Amino acid sequence: MKTSQAYKKAGRSAHVLAVLLVGVGGWTGQARGAPITFNTALPVAKGEFFFREQLVVNQSGDDPSGLDRDRRAEAAVSVLGYGVDSKLALFGVLPYERNELKLTSSGQRVTRRASGFGDLTVFGRYTLVQRDEPGSNFRVAPFAGIKSPTGEDKENDTLGRLPPSVQLGSGSWDPLAGVVMTYQTLDYQVDGQFSYQANNEANGFEAGDVARLDGSLQYRLWPRTLSGGVPAFLYGVIEANLIHQGKDRVDGTTDPNSGGTRLFLTPGIQYVTKRWIAEAAMQAPVSQNLNGTALENDYIARVSVRFNF
Numbered sequence: 001m002k003t004s005q006a007y008k009k010a011g012r013s014a015h016v017l018a019v020l021l022v023g024v025g026g027w028t029g030q031a032r033g034a035p036i037t038f039n040t041a042l043p044v045a046k047g048e049f050f051f052r053e054q055l056v057v058n059q060s061g062d063d064p065s066g067l068d069r070d071r072r073a074e075a076a077v078s079v080l081g082y083g084v085d086s087k088l089a090l091f092g093v094l095p096y097e098r099n100e101l102k103l104t105s106s107g108q109r110v111t112r113r114a115s116g117f118g119d120l121t122v123f124g125r126y127t128l129v130q131r132d133e134p135g136s137n138f139r140v141a142p143f144a145g146i147k148s149p150t151g152e153d154k155e156n157d158t159l160g161r162l163p164p165s166v167q168l169g170s171g172s173w174d175p176l177a178g179v180v181m182t183y184q185t186l187d188y189q190v191d192g193q194f195s196y197q198a199n200n201e202a203n204g205f206e207a208g209d210v211a212r213l214d215g216s217l218q219y220r221l222w223p224r225t226l227s228g229g230v231p232a233f234l235y236g237v238i239e240a241n242l243i244h245q246g247k248d249r250v251d252g253t254t255d256p257n258s259g260g261t262r263l264f265l266t267p268g269i270q271y272v273t274k275r276w277i278a279e280a281a282m283q284a285p286v287s288q289n290l291n292g293t294a295l296e297n298d299y300i301a302r303v304s305v306r307f308n309f
Helices: 012-019
Strands: 049-062 070-083 088-105 108-117 120-126 129-133 136-148 174-185 188-197 210-222 232-245 260-273 276-290 296-308
Touching: 120 174, 232 276, 260 296
Parallel strands: none
Antiparallel strands: 049 070, 049 296, 070 088, 088 108, 088 120, 120 136, 129 136, 136 174, 174 188, 188 210, 210 232, 232 260, 260 276, 276 296
């Protein structure tokens, strides 16, 4: 039974979602929306800090392998950002995770689980293009960083070494880079992002590299007209996330039951004040073109708050 290969891929894309592309954008002095599932090009003000806490629940259970796998990953993702100047912002992202995988093996139902801090990601974002006009602005900001192996990657239980999809960390140093664009008006905001993470080998396992293309529209639902003294805003959000991951490699051999392409459609809501945002979104898969018996996502739910100070 190829159990070890069958579920190695489960949730690796979701780990990247929960760590890097968690929507770490800041804002400066005025109410504005922001993407929920990825970054934004809007600046963090010079000398200001930005903090975000996001709860992510990733449920996967559509299993073509015959093992009746059910995987649930819960993460509390903490993000701290700092505005070095008007163009450069630095970020650190650290998740606390609880991963659980249930499957049927040799006629018995077994559960594999682990919990604790995951891998730390640090990156910088630099505003390369800035166009400010009355009632609108436009930003383009490349970013680059690295995911460091701070999470435990050699956890064991009574059945032996946990599979990579349950481990808290990858054990590898993984560079990442991308570019994000933001166009903002008084009524709405549009964001787009392309990113790439190169995953390296550790402990005989190498997850497939991840490339993704994201888009977001945030539209002001309330108040419909702007006037002085409005303390808060309500935004409706719709996002799309196209994620492609290459096949994993196990001891130098390509795993045919891993990798593929997923497309998520993500409706959400944001309550925006001058200094903080509360938001929620649900990522629903509309297409999953996966390889072999790779485990499909059911949904990814997100709830978060952001502060700047």
